[in-house]
Amino acid sequence: MPIQAVRNLLGNAAGSRSLSVSPEWKVLGGFGVIMMLSGGALWASTLGIFLAPLERDLGWSQTQIYLGVTICYLTTPVFALLVGWLLDRGHARRIIIGAVLMEALVFLGMSRMGHGIGIYYALCILMFGTVLGVTPVPLTKVINSWFVDKRGMALGVLFSLNYAGAMVAPLAALSMIGQLGWRHTYAAFGALVLILAMGAALLWVRVNPEQTLPVAEIVPHKPVAGQRRALLEAIRQKEFLIVAVWLVLYGYSFNSISFHLVPMLEEYGLSAAKAAVAQGLVGLGGLSGNLLAGVLLDRIRASRLATLFALFPLAGIVMLALWPSQASGYVMAVSLGLAVGSEGTILMYLGGRLFAPAILGTVMALLVIVVTIGAASGPAVAALLHDHFGSYHQLLALNALTFLVSALMPFGLKAYRY
CATH class of the missing domain: 1.20.1250.20 (MFS general substrate transporter like domains)
Incomplete structure (x- = not known):
């Protein structure tokens, strides 16, 4: 565990009156907000809720709508390789911030969709890119740099929060569509991501600057x-x-x-x-x-x-x-x-x-x-x-x-x- 983090934890355990939160727990909390509002939680789990309004208002069939999901999955090798290449060059925080910003913009774009199915497919691909931008790979990169003894606990908490977001999102989407319509619901999702998830990413999510992991110890020479x-x-x-x-x-x-x-x-x-x-x-x-x-x-x-x-x-x-x-x-x-x-x-x-x-x-x-x-x-x-x-x-x-x-x-x- 980082030296400063140990000092903070020991200070808190000793009864320090300071109300400051140690850096690793800020990182965990920030990433928790991002996982609850990720594309996997907000978009993938609610597509079935948006299905009927999209069919009714835009005239698309189920096959056309779900083909967007298929196209997204086929882009996985491209996005996965790109994320891995950037991670190897020390850009974990930039990947996460960029993914959160893109997710917010895609939701806002979906709120303005017309009848052109091509725009919908393009937005789906971009949304899937944001999902891969906060996948376990960059998540693990950041969390592993802060947590050593409690690494499993930290990862377990984050994955659980992602599922918690997926539990709440369908009910929220159904209620919001009934009151606001599907366009305003997508716009509200975008605003929520932009304010809460982007704020958490900018304020708290970062790789531990004291991390020292020699490459020779990570990847054995072969x-x-x-x-x-x-x-x-x-x-x-x-x-x-x-x-x-x-x-x-x-x-x-x-x-x-x-x-x-x-x-x-x-x-x-x-x-x-x-x-x-x-x-x-x-x-x-x-x-x-x-x-x-x-x-x-x-x-x-x-x-x-x-x-x-x-x-x-x-x-x-x-x-x-x-x-x-x-x-x-x-x-x-x-x-x-x-x-x-x-x-x-x-x-x-x-x-x-x-x-x-x-x-x-x-x-x-x-x-x-x-x-x-x-x-x-x-x-x-x-x-x-x-x-x-x-x-x-x-x-x-x-x-x-x-x-x-x-x-x-x-x-x-x-x-x-x-």
Whole structure:
């Protein structure tokens, strides 16, 4: 922990009368505000709420609207590489501030959209860039520079706050659209981000200036040719293929339902208000899944946990299809959150146990691209099925199958290598 931070903490523990907050807790609080108001919390979780007004006022179909999400996910490699390149050059704070500013401007731009679908797609791409600008990579870069002994706690708090934002945003959006209209709601989101998130970023979020991490201690020296050979060997491993198939199915299965959850539950008899509550429950499930997976990984084999958490949404789908009701809709929403909340934690653990440390970063980047491919296809495939068949029944049947296969895939992971 930084020397000055230690002094501040010791001073506070000793009963100092000073009301000043130590720098690391300011950073944590500032980043917490940003995560609660991030594009993932405000935009992705509310798209289903905005769906009907956009269809009605702009004349777009579900397929056209959700194609914007697919296009966003396909830009992941470009934005991820750009963020990584800038981080390696010490621009973590600039990335975060730039992402927050862009998010506010994109929301304001969405409040002024006309009938041209191309403008909507461009704004979606920019919004997705802001999401990647406050992803775990820059987040971890900043938090790791301030927290040592309580690093896990700090990261856990931030991820939980992100899910908390995703829980509240759908209900807030539904109420605001009813009172203000969708344009003013987008404008209000932009103003909220510009005032609160930008203020937190400018005032509190920064990399610890006392941080000293020699490059030689972070990345062990490896000949380039040796790294390439090791990477090729890892990709050829059966384990890589199993994890890749699991992730692409997981990404497709979750996104195809999550982005359509509100209109889907309305089709199954829930009111708009109750469907919005269900969308918020996805965030609650995600928060719980993240915490639960972290606790269980030390007690249960990670591959078995991957299977267990994939079975939760499968059970939720079956309940909704066979016994459509408010209760089954809420159960499915929570089960989806449990699945997505645990996926990242389990993936990071499995990656560290299956692939060599010297190439782990590259392997994990490839797996992120794999899950993105599945996630990118989900909303558009769901919209196409709905537009073709006129209901979500066929989508639920297909996703029951994809969740089942994704649950079975981890059984092929027999032994850890590292």
